[in-house]
Amino acid sequence: MQLSRRTAIKGLAAVGAPMIVPASVFGANAPSNRVAIGAIGVGRISRGHDIKEVMKHGDAQIVAVCDVDTRRLAAGRDLVDAGYAEKSGKSYSGTRIHADYRELLAAKDIDAVLISTPDHQHAPLAIQAVRAGKDVYLQKPASLTIAEGRAMADAVAATGRKLQIGSQQRGQQPWPQFHRAAELVRNGRIGALKHVEIGLPGDPAGPEAPPMPIPANLDYDAWLGTTPEVYYTEIRVHPQNSLEDRPGWLRCEQFGAGMITGWGSHHVDIAHWGMDMERSGPVEIWGRAEFPKSGLWDVHGPFETHARYANGMTMTISGALPNGVKFVGDKGWIFVTRSGSVTASDPGGPQIMPLQASDPKILASVIGPDEVHLLKAPEQHRNWLDAIRTGAPLSAPAEIGHRACSTCLLHHIAMKTRRRLRWDPLAERFLGDDAANALLSRPQRARYAL
Template sequence: MKEQLDRRGFIKQTAIGSATVLAGIAFPSIVPASVFGKNAPSNRINIGQIGFGRIGMTHDLPEVIKHEYAHVMAVADLDKNRLAQGKAWLEKRYAEKTGKSNYIDVKTYDDYHDLLANKEIDAVIISTPDHWHAQPAMEAAFAGKHIYLQKPTSLTIREGRTMADAVKKTGVVFQLGSQQRSTSPWPQFKRACELVRNGRIGELKKVIIGLPGDPAGGRAEEMPVPGGFNYDMWLGSTPEVYYTKDRVHSPEEINGERPGWLRCEQFGAGMITGWGSHHIDIAHWGMGTELSGPLAVEGRASFPTEGLWDVHGDFQVRAWYPNDVIMEISGTNPNGVRFEGTEGWIFVSRGNVGMTASDPVAAGDADENDAFKASDKKILTSVIEPNEIHLYDSPEQHTNWLECIRDGKENISPVEVAHRSGSACLVAHTAMKLGKKLKWDAEKEQFDDDEANKTLSRPQRFPYGTEHVKA
């Protein structure tokens, strides 16, 4: 092996001898940056962006391209207008960053499978609608690409399990966009969970979560499919239905407004997974139940009876966890997570700091201390001693993902933790739909109820869906 061999060449040459083999496919092992030096030019991570919309443009891409060793070289979108916007956006940002107008010619793909086939690409960011999360993540893993996936992990629990198992077998670095775990911009979530895990409020008894619901509405009249938009592929594994703007897009293209698909059960479960993936994830972190789930759950919710949008509005959920801990989730609670113990309580939220323009946050003039408070202020200033529990420290979610790709380390939101947070949300959603108490076996991922078990999966429209992915 030549001394000048770069890290990419090293990976390619050693893949034959040191790969993990799955179903006849070889996946290269991660080579720590220490082999060639953390700042070596060959450590540059080539990234493809799958889906250029609200989250990709305002959150995922800005957080990634600020790193010198992250190189976003391609974008895929099945809407040709957005594809062109993504290319122009990236090229403009890189021109501003480097002072070179022709610094990069961003590759474009109207089918993300072609992006995944590009062997120059090391990693992908998947910023697509909820029903298009599990399948591209699974395919990216089989293609040997590291993955940053927007939450929630999946449309159904079985779909999530299929994806999680595939990712774990391939050994790629998977990071979920559960950014409340990272200390930028919200250090209070990690701090709250550490205090709870170290007994600062005594024995944990209850977790109270506040999540908003969604409104009814949406225009239902059939409209022509916009030119350049592959609507059949956009529907993916879900049933074929006619196009109307409020089912798919925002009132105005690529702005802070929540798009219509977020409010249609065909494509997701509403706020119980949209924001539940954040707050229930934090609850699990504080409870120490990241790799399991509830023992039982009951719920009720109001669902629209007219209009296009049909995800839940007002709702209440109660879940029972190990060690006699009860979790209560409702839109009537303050948005955030409240841990109650035998010796006090801690409340944590984002306060008035949102990630996107449509985030439901506190009023702009709210006291920043409202985002992190306790029954006694001394709880918040308590020192976590060296011999106590110290949770994973991540400065920022995308940064952590990139560093773990580069350095070969475990990341803060790996796929099993991500799947368990998402599945707890979907278990709650099933209880909301059926309006009755259900027992949940987290190990087998099954209910004690035949009707409830029917919600664990959905029919997948060929050729789309995780059922049709081949390794």
């Protein structure tokens, strides 16, 4: 029999009541020295990345989990409990559950939150979290719209909270080659930087999907959040019988822009790092894309977009390019990608070396003491915890994450308008184009509006 959400939540709460945590779980770290964390959204990314990385560290403790799907909520609690039981060698059931993120944010014993929800929830939840006095680890992309991203970055600045964007290509783990590439470019090893190429895949079209009954375990209205009411069907949301499979919302423009932000936020961030454009953006954008003509999934497919920056540097982003970032200067080039990546246009194609250059001597170059040294941060979650505990600088703070995401969204707007757009990166407005400026935000449902 299917339980109602209310009955399921009561049952979960009964077995998820807080308990005293044995010191052996966290080693030498006393409870008062640990960062108490709540995880909001405990599906695929949270389980495989955010919760997993935070639980490695003894100076942090995940004390609560939150999800609008009670099946995922129970599985998230069980994952955390099992992890701490394994660490201590003793039974553990101290992780409490919340079906409403507002209850979690109101909890006085929680210092910080992981936000690992679908893209459309990122900025709204981050804004409410920092206003509630919580530090935040926010999955990329930073926002669904440029207006939301600006509101998020401004809220972080106003509250002084530590917000880290999950731009893990910046960390020394797991991919130190991105730091190395950006540092070599910033120190002129390929001469004056002229152009950047970024390879990103597109997404396929999907089938038609008729309405389905909303599962009793899912608060679908809360899942939709600020976005319009639309009928429920499973491939619009997430699989009901899998925590590992890719969810359908990633391919619906109502909830995100597709790969241009989903993966583009990573690569554009690295491009900006090497370009010394982390807190700005382009001044002109144009391009084209193919969009599905039928089916539920409607994010972009094959595409090619371009941008020009005020200093004359240009950028091309396309699925026809190798997956990664190529910096082209007047004296050579550097290409960087993740270990084991494949070409964006052919996932079954050959492997790509993670760091390449037009001349091997470029990669062997030593950065001198008086040259530019970019922040050498540990893995993103470790860096975030260090920032909370010691004030260490964040490798991907809110403003930098917003600028990477907003640049991706500019490329997406160029895909949609199919015309050349002029952009003021200081005012964050298009010049002389009211129709394009209308795409900087989206209508929000009153119940969930910022």
